[in-house]
Amino acid sequence: MATSNTSIVRTRFAPSPTGYLHLGGARTALFSWAYARHHQGVFVLRIEDTDLERSTPEAVQAILDGMAWLDMRPDEGPFYQMQRMDRYREVIAKMLAEGTAYYCYSSPEEIEAMREKARAAGLKPRYDGTWRPEPGKTLPPVPAGRKPVVRFKNPLDGATSWNDMIKGPISFDNSELDDLIIARPDGTPTYNFCVVVDDWDMRITHVLRGDDHVNNTPRQINILRALGADLPQYGHVPMILGPDGEKLSKRHGAVNLLEYDKQGYLPEAMINYLARLGWSHGNDELFTREQLVEWFDTRNLTKSPAQWDPKKLNWVNAHYIKQRADADLAELVAPRIRERGGDPGAVDLPAVMGLLKDRAETLNQLAEGALLFCGPHQPAAPELLAQHLDDQARTLLSEFRAEAAGLSAWTTDSLDALIKDVLARHDAKMPKLGIPLRLVVTGRKQTPAIGAVLALLGRDTVLARLAAYQA
Template identity: 50%
Template sequence: MTITTRFAPSPTGYLHVGGARTALYSWLYAKSQGGKFVLRIEDTDIERSTQEAIDAILEGMEWLGLNWDEGPYYQTQRFDRYREVIQQLLDQGKAYKCYCSRERLESLREQQMANGEKPKYDGHCRDAGEQDGDYVIRFRNPDEGSVVIPDHIRGDITIANSELDDLIIQRTDGSPTYNFCVVVDDWDMGITHVVRGEDHINNTPRQINILKALDAPLPEYAHVSMILGDDGKKLSKRHGAVSVMQFRDDGFLPQAMINYLVRLGWAHGDQEIFTLDEMLEHFSLDGISQSASAFNTEKLIWLNQHYIKSLPVNDVAKHAKWHFEHQGIDLSQGPALEEVIAIQADRVKTLKELAEISRYFYEEYDEFDAKAAKKHLRPVAKEPLELVKQKLAAISEWKPENIQAAINETAQQLDVGMGKVGMPLRVAATGSGNSPSLDVTLNLLKIDQIEQRIDKALKFIADRENS
């Protein structure tokens, strides 16, 4: 048997954190078992499904690196198959036409609630035969016995059939319903393991009964607990970013996101940081916790910092490039992005921040940071700037050690501390008082750029003196 899992989102919005974690768990289980991972778009809710949402789901999956082996399949392209199976159930007496009016059903519901009973269909049309008028088609649920859901996370879940009613599997307009489509899809696609949110537990016994009626094999189930925000309430927009692509936009690496998501409900000892190979080696459905998980943004930031610093710069650059371009920074006008990352990685939490603080490598800054200029571009800095400009211009081979030597010589010649040269030069070269060490920073700039920026700083000092 080939282990086959699926991720089956409804395209009514973005790929959210909970969906991404479910997709990751499904993907990891299939890949760790040498199996297949299927992507299925459950778009039967035609009014709410959009192409924009489909694109957002596919983009999110691709960004996370969760490649699928089959699909994407679309339920709206399989209506003929659903009708065929519905007709089969009708022919076998396992489904029937229900002609009950909306008024009758509402009255029944009100009466049951008034009696303190669980509202459910009473089987009125089970044996009524053909009639005139509009109808839905209902599945004839077993009256007796129980459904046992073998769940990898929660153990066996038992639900009495008396708790279930006869599910509508086709609406009056002829369209099939969600719970029925899922059953046929899982059967046809050979799904062996269904990993999904705990909000589907109520659907599972209904789906199992339909699978049994079709003599179809039953998949194994793993119902994953919900994700909570820091305040203990279900994760939602009020907690900040919940869309996977919003995390991309905010400057997170997919490697950090995957590492964070896998630990959001699953553990392997006390290990926090996992390579993809380690995830595939250790992951199991039985290792997923029953408890709800709390989303901790600070933990994700910590992981992101780790990956920015520890991944090969080429890997970081692939994702950082988007942020530089998104901020309108022309990477052709400066050093190789990999060189900038190499000296900036220790200084940032996100790729967005990396782009923001690296702009001076690729374009001229408009003005100095006010606080840094006030402190360091004072009249006393004029002489050090003029002299270091000359010494930098005299360097024959432009490399960090020669740049540092020029700065040291300036300080020695003027008999001042290194800060009296270095800080005015840093503000002149970068526009602010923060940068990596000056030797590696200036090494990525051109001498004519540095000279122009020193002249700009000298003019600032002169204007300050004359004001």
Template identity: 55%
Template sequence: MTHTRTRFAPSPTGFIHLGNIRSALYPWAFARSTGGDFILRIEDTDVGRSTQAAVDVILEGMAWLGLDHDEGPFYQMQRMDRYKEVLLQLQAKGFVYPCYMGVEELDALRERQMAAKEKPRYDGTWRPAPGKVLPPIPSGVAPVLRFMTPQDGVVAWDDKVKGRVEFQNNELDDLVIARPAQAGEAVGTPTYNFCVVVDDIDMAITHVIRGDDHVNNTPRQIHIFRALGAEPPVYAHLPTVLNEQGEKLSKRNGAKPVTQYAKEGFLPDAMVNYLARLGWSHGDDEIFSRAQFLEWFSLDHLGKSAAQFDDAKLRWVNAQHLKAMPGSALAPLVAAHLAERALPTDARLERLCDLLKDRCDTTVALADWVSRFYTDASPDAASLAQHVTDAVRPALRALAQALQDCAWDKASIAAAIKQVLLDTGLKMPQLAMPVRLLVLGTVQTPSLDAVLELLPREKVLSLLSGA
């Protein structure tokens, strides 16, 4: 079996979002599940729009999600000499020709074609052919280089998502593969579709798993592969990820940088779980570990229709992963959030995480809950008036008295609460709600004995006695 080599090749022209990173997840998973290699390549030839900040988000986002690469990152701008070397080889083989049609002439041609209800495309004016007389070369015009696309037959491939895909060659015009050469250059700057093919050949890529916005590039790239004497890789073109309004997920449509989810308290394994299900499935399994995903992953189970991002579903998946984590693993994540708020932590933190995690969907929400144990409660006046009444105050003082001498553990605290309820005739909510309000500022908490056990005795006694 061929040694698998996949790649993720983002363009750093905008901050990478969940729709983009899914195009990294699947090739990473395929490489890992087959014992292959995963290569990271930064396609930064759009110099005017590429930014280092966007590169940083790509690298940080992949590191956070644990999508480790075996080789790279390679930067296309650092490989220009290699592209030009191969371009000269292609030109020597007769697959490339100079075209002197300027932008204005090309625009005029397209306008005439559209007026005649024809598909706008380059018409091959400068394409050499036996017996054809080319126009006189205009003075002072540096030509682009175009690739000689075959004019007959079809170009086809068996896509791992879309099945058989075919393009008629006569529907494809001659692609510009190098911009005009500047003074002192043998050839101009090569264009995207050419650079991609050279990279995929040099890096021995066996499988290209990418978004289906690249489908129209694929027939052109296959032609270049074959002109260079190489077989194209296996292609899998992934359906688009849509936002919650059914539009393509993009920065313009409100998509957030991947790194923002880390700041908002999402777990990397939960994100991998959620993203995996945006276009791939293993039966009805909704929640799975990273190890299970890699064990199950196959290109044969990639979905054929567009997936829709759903924030509520993402939060639900994150909550399931959060609940499954022990407090020892959650504590460092929560401690980092508390540090940002200048709040201290102590030996209680792991137990607090275990106690409170079931009511949270992110580590930020968990930190919100935990912070109540490290700050003074500030219940609102209306809630105090509703729950801390003259009728309940004697019971609060009685509870303070009972808690003063008991062992400070859950069982002893529960026994003290039970005795006060027996002595006063109150129901549990009548006592528990004002106690919760006084010690944590909210009437909704986990069981009262578990909460009180994790608060300092002196603080609890003071709050109950002074109510």
């Protein structure tokens, strides 16, 4: 299956399904996807599911759902490592035959004793190479009944270096790198080995991933060289910090990507915001998916950690809500209204979205606001009515009700004009009628523009609530 790399850019996102798709993983996927799209390349999705104890089908589905929500669909995959075990074993057998890997029979207790000995000598704790074959070296007798691991024969001298696409030149002395275990006693391959074979077979040319993988990179490079494979270019993205400067975690809020869908964020807003967490194009804060693809360049990825800012995300989301067509918003918000006990079919929902969207930061806020028009009516508290409905307010309400019943057209403009006329006749200010109208008709002291609210509620509803108050 393995072939040499071509000139076509091929990136990959390779999450482990041991939990939900978190924000850091989503950003890594976004950068890999954008890089491939910018270069008219191929974006590969690979599920690294070899951790059988922690990997779950639910986590796999959460990853796929999260990618679909952001509309970052792979060109190839998803591929699953557990379906490639025969391939890994084939490569391990080849390495054993060629002498680039070897069997190690040291027990866990013996390995720990080696490490303690190294620590006592002031050295880095590591495997001491007891079973590493070398010319003229006599290996110990094979312990009876003990199953070996397979270790990679890492170079002892020199350094492994690469020019990181984000961090710049990085180098590790090979003497500091252990002979990595590439297969466990039961024959199952280890993470770093599977990654190498996958990247080789899938002809990955560029690996963008979190900088927690920096220490894995020299080991993977050395295995790729031992296999005679072309090396991808590597770029390691700094982590995301919470608002308090600590590593982003659950205590900073919902870090499951799909939680942001539930909370009412738009995928295009999340794409925009995630892209700006560590990448920039001049001073542009708002940009489309198409602009991101056009502008994306790893040279504009920062070397410093990015900081999660919920207020900034809300600002970005509010922008995209304003940009969405009213009918689109109505379709997105209708299920959220039903969840809250409202009936989205009871009102002209696109018109309601048009009224509310300029002041909303999330779809959930739109749903809450829409309940004013399509949810159960909650009358105002008696003490609030008593506070704002004096004799003059009652007179104004009575005149408004009588004249509103005779309006030829029930529109925002006609209702606004009527309110102004009633106020002018009594030389009263807007709050003197506006607040009582809101309280009696909506049960709330604060609403969007009262004329627009009355128009959307409809003549029958408004007049009935006014009549019920005055009865």
